[in-house]
Amino acid sequence: MELFSILVVDDEEDFVETLVNRLKKRTIDAVGVLSGEDALELLGKREFDVVILDIKMPGGMDGIETLKEIKKIQPLAEVILLTGHASVESSIEGMRLGAFDYVLKPIKLEELFPKVAQAFEKKDVHNQKIRSAKIKQSLRYW
Numbered sequence: 001m002e003l004f005s006i007l008v009v010d011d012e013e014d015f016v017e018t019l020v021n022r023l024k025k026r027t028i029d030a031v032g033v034l035s036g037e038d039a040l041e042l043l044g045k046r047e048f049d050v051v052i053l054d055i056k057m058p059g060g061m062d063g064i065e066t067l068k069e070i071k072k073i074q075p076l077a078e079v080i081l082l083t084g085h086a087s088v089e090s091s092i093e094g095m096r097l098g099a100f101d102y103v104l105k106p107i108k109l110e111e112l113f114p115k116v117a118q119a120f121e122k123k124d125v126h127n128q129k130i131r132s133a134k135i136k137q138s139l140r141y142w
C-alpha cells in the first residue's frame with residue numbers, strides 16, 4: 001500500500017517521468033502532469049498530500065497561478081515549488097500564497113526529499129488536529 005500521494009507538475013517531460021519513477025520505487029503514489037491546467041483537472045477529481053510544482057511553465061498558467069487555484073481546490077495539500085535562480089522572487093510570492101517551501105533547480109533529490117518528508121509531516125499534524133476536533137465535536141454533551 002502506498003503511504004502518501006504526490007502530484008508532480010512540470011513542463012519538462014523527462015524530469016517529470018524520472019521523478020515520478022523514483023517516487024514510485026519508494027512506494028509513494030506519484031502522478032505526473034505537464035501543465036497547471038492538467039494539475040487542476042486532476043486535483044478536481046482526487047486528493048494529493050503533496051504537490052511538487054514548477055514555477056516556470058509555458059502557456060496560460062504559470063506555477064504561481066496554478067498555486068492560487070490549488071489552494072482553492074485542495075487547501076490542505078502542501079505545495080513545494082521548483083524554481084530557477086531567476087525566479088526566486090516568485091518563490092517568495094509563492095510562500096506568501098501558502099506554498100510549504102521551494103527548491104532550486106537543477107533539483108538535487110537529497111535536497112528535495114527531506115522537504116517532501118517535512119511537508120507530509122506538516123499535513124499529518126494538520127489532519128490529526130482536524131480528526132481530533134471532529135471526535136470532540138461528535139462526543140460533546142448537548
Ligand SMILES: [Mg+2]
Pocket residue numbers: 010011012054055056057058
Ligand atoms: Mg519549467
